[in-house]
Amino acid sequence: MDMVKQDRGFVILDARTGDDITRGVLAQVMLEEETRGRAMLPVAFLRQLIRCYGHSRQGEVSDYLERMMGEFMDQQPPGGTVDGLGQENAAVVRQAMSLFTSLYAVERTGNRTVENLLQEIMDLRQQVETLQTRLDNGTDRAATSD
Incomplete structure (x- = not known):
């Protein structure tokens, strides 16, 4: 979350397959924020x-x-x-x-x-x-x- 707030670029790779899972992880972070009472959307x-x-x-x-x-x-x-x-x-x-x-x-x-x-x-x-x-x-x- 800090890297996003600092506007630092990064990629998240699946440790097993090496696939780029950045989009899914970021979507999950948003979902968690939305369900914790910090709804923005x-x-x-x-x-x-x-x-x-x-x-x-x-x-x-x-x-x-x-x-x-x-x-x-x-x-x-x-x-x-x-x-x-x-x-x-x-x-x-x-x-x-x-x-x-x-x-x-x-x-x-x-x-x-x-x-x-x-x-x-x-x-x-x-x-x-x-x-x-x-x-x-x-x-x-x-x-x-x-």
Whole structure:
């Protein structure tokens, strides 16, 4: 756990087979944290994520989540967290996951047009850019409302 928190790269190999088991071990660490009362992942998010497994866009979801978490971690102030924007970031992540769910629904049912999805993507990008600007400026709602 310390190596992860220190952002040190590592690989975990099965002692018997030599197989790389890093992903499984890290997933187990997350499961243990979630069940010890340190839950971070909302149930709705987990359900949406599970629905993406085996989907033709699974790789896109994985790449997107990795990129967004990287950007989120890069935005954290040294030694601290962003309190005021945390809820807004969570809302943007929920909206992004909703969009992935929408993409899945389009493939299955064709209920939504590509134009509507593109507009949702553009709206989401604008929200992310707005949050990034606020983070860059070091402001949030709590600071401006005082």
